[in-house]
Amino acid sequence: MATTDRQATTPALAHALSAAARGLAVIPLSRTKLPALRSPHRDTPEPAGPPCHGECGRFGHGVHDASSDPARIRELFAAAPRATGYGIACGLPPHHLIGVDLDIKTGTDPFTALRELARRHLFTIPATVIVLTPSGGRHLWLSGPPDVVVPNSAGRLAPGIDIRGAGGYLVGPGSRTDRGPYTTAPGTARLAPAPCPPALLRLLLPPPRAHHPTPPSTGGHGRGLVQFVLAAHEGQRNTRLFWAACRAYEEGIGPALVDPLVGAALSTGLSEHEARATIASAARMTGHHP
Template sequence: MAAIDPHPARRSPTAPGAPNAPLTTLALAHALSAAERGLAVIPLSRTKLPALPSPHRDDPPSAPRCHGECGLPGHGVYDASTDPRRIRALFAAAPRATGYGIACGLPPHHLIGVDLDTKAGTNSTAALRELALRHLFTIPDTVVVSTPSGGRHLWLSGPPDVVVPNSAGRLAPGIDIRGAGGYLVGPGSRTEHGVYSTVPGTARLAPALCPPALLRLLTPPPRPHHPAPGPGGRHGTGLVQFVLGAHEGQRNTRLFWAACRAYENGIGDALTEDLVTAAVHTGLPEREARSTIASAARLTAGS
């Protein structure tokens, strides 16, 4: 993985006169730089939340939850992409964006973020050091991002067949984990509290492999299967539509996510051909689609 440039060149200006135009342009440049390294990104506001409003904000509470199956932007981390054209379109639709988020758990890096917070009364760095001594692992040299509050984000790379969930304080007080379905604020992002930046000496590092002993602490215990109705049901149809709605740079990621959900709900084998057909329709080669679904099957086996 190439260096994370803290000052990438500006590449695609936002519309003249747009709110925060210079900051949005700079955030876009940082996001494009991250995407070049295989990191899927989304625009963020000053509050560190996704900058695009949900297209379903006026839906009734009983409406089925959408993760982007509708094809519209505004689904948070599910909008994440490495495709420059898609990223530019997302930022064009978010003129108030001043930063970007990096989706965790996605190939090729399967990023895991260890968020060492600085909440009152906690020493998260010491807590992580104590965990390392107790469980006999060492935190390797890796990308480290400093937060405006004085905290640190450690970037680690997980194996493709392990899903690390998000958690807050479960590992130890002040230590939050960003895994599948979560995101990290990218270096160069400006928030209402300040700027995120890479710690000197770490920008040229790649996300290091997560130590196996730490990975075991981050992985939840096995859970029982709860089989769902066959692929003709609403859930199966929704997963297929989710794959069909993928843009370039999202196709493999969406297929992998949908296949994992299908296998977790006991409909993976029955839904495979429909998922393959949907993926091929978006432009993904059939062989790659089947390989991605097979990876999802292996990942969820025994979960």
């Protein structure tokens, strides 16, 4: 998957830059598959409020450091000279990547389980990128809708089937880990992530939570959700807005928080049309009528 890059000093960086050229946001990984950069807040307590996701301007925030900008990627790898691989952030544009991780280490048969799910729910896994893991598993790359946030899960669909969604990452092909290399399955390297079948997408989303009406005052929680949107970087704006709107509707403060959330989204660079469309999607996803 890697392309020739004379400025790339390590195979991991070369592969990461190749992935970035396809629009994928990446971070450096260690041989243990964990982010290669330590948190800058590890030895000092973070200030009160939501956890820092990079707002401090320093590296070391895991998947929140992910970028498809070659200059920033070089900076990340320069700060992590021992990185032997790279992670690909899921849920970000343009692909809104969803990773279906078929893990055989649990002693289960996730391949048969996925085929059974497809048969039972009437969908077909399309031709897409497949990454072979050192343990004999597979990562299937799928593309999700831009206004839907797919959560991470482990074994919820079936034993051995893990899902990497927003806030998660996949180990990229070309990475080397303690267990061996990750490689692209023959014939799939040049494919684009295929759209996730709608029937499978429905299985990946959590069921709507029960609605418990609360007084219309947004309170401190509502202010926290607005601040969460205000802190969004480019590439996170729709995802953060959708997540915050979902939480607002689940807490019964969705209608009261629409205008504050729209205002916060406008300040991050989204248009009013985009913001209201994303909030309306969150309302529908949580069983409400915008």
